[in-house]
Amino acid sequence: MSNLYTNKSSNIRKTWLLITVFLLLIIGLGWVFSYVFASEFILIFAIILSVVMSFASYWWSDKLVLKMTRAKQIDHKSNPELYRVVENLAITAGLPTPRLYLIEDPAPNAFATGRNPEHAVVAVTSGLLEKLDRTELEGVLAHELSHIGNRDILVSTVVVVLAGIVIYATDFMFRSFLWGGGRRRNDNGGPMLLLIGIVSLSFATLFATLLKLAVSRKREFLADASGALLTRYPEGLASALEKIADDPTPMLKANDATAHLFFENPFKSDRGKKVGFIKKLFLTHPPVNERIKNLKGM
Numbered sequence: 001m002s003n004l005y006t007n008k009s010s011n012i013r014k015t016w017l018l019i020t021v022f023l024l025l026i027i028g029l030g031w032v033f034s035y036v037f038a039s040e041f042i043l044i045f046a047i048i049l050s051v052v053m054s055f056a057s058y059w060w061s062d063k064l065v066l067k068m069t070r071a072k073q074i075d076h077k078s079n080p081e082l083y084r085v086v087e088n089l090a091i092t093a094g095l096p097t098p099r100l101y102l103i104e105d106p107a108p109n110a111f112a113t114g115r116n117p118e119h120a121v122v123a124v125t126s127g128l129l130e131k132l133d134r135t136e137l138e139g140v141l142a143h144e145l146s147h148i149g150n151r152d153i154l155v156s157t158v159v160v161v162l163a164g165i166v167i168y169a170t171d172f173m174f175r176s177f178l179w180g181g182g183r184r185r186n187d188n189g190g191p192m193l194l195l196i197g198i199v200s201l202s203f204a205t206l207f208a209t210l211l212k213l214a215v216s217r218k219r220e221f222l223a224d225a226s227g228a229l230l231t232r233y234p235e236g237l238a239s240a241l242e243k244i245a246d247d248p249t250p251m252l253k254a255n256d257a258t259a260h261l262f263f264e265n266p267f268k269s270d271r272g273k274k275v276g277f278i279k280k281l282f283l284t285h286p287p288v289n290e291r292i293k294n295l296k297g298m
Contacts, residue, residue, distance in 0.1 A: 054162070066123065098117075102126060112153050135231075136236050139234075224295055
């Protein structure tokens, strides 16, 4: 049976695997383009960039995410009811009480971030506090605490930085192709080198995107089950999902880089729609109907 720590060790290993893959991918791209552009500086820069960003993604990615979403820290005096709910759930789960942040946004949503339970953060939107009742709010917060207990927060937050760097780096290289075409060594095999470069760019971008989305979808089902076990009331979480998915309010403080962190897709819902296999690959969250069905079957 799923519990708060089912995937803890797995997610820690997954984080280091992601960082290793990122290092190899960026250095590999650097090697390809140092050859295409006949510049060893590109490879040196790629090595430095991969090491620095791997370190930064572990230590500072949560601060970056909070800044991107314009979240502001709140304390016990600012919202005693919310603080009590989170504190009680954290005690039940055997976790340190995370710091709380508020996002001034009318759309109901939430996310958790941080590198470990001792440095965890739960951020909620003002819309979530206004539109959910207490049992629904408990369900959402239990879901986010489950991410903390499972160390999902480390994986998903690191992915924000690493996947983003891969995408930006490939975009920069692609623009360099368009502007300069590359300075091939002695122009020998120029077209073939350009083809290799373009294929490398395309693969890296697709890999980074699918990696970010796959990590997000898989963890949501476990967090739903763990959150329901924590509150002992799956109906509360299912009701929250229904209400959030049906809410038409667009979220103003979300973007493509952070979308996978949120409790539910901040852009649009797939509830009531039949989702094919190919489309599922590019969803940041599992279809809402599937999540609700699983919860109601518990």
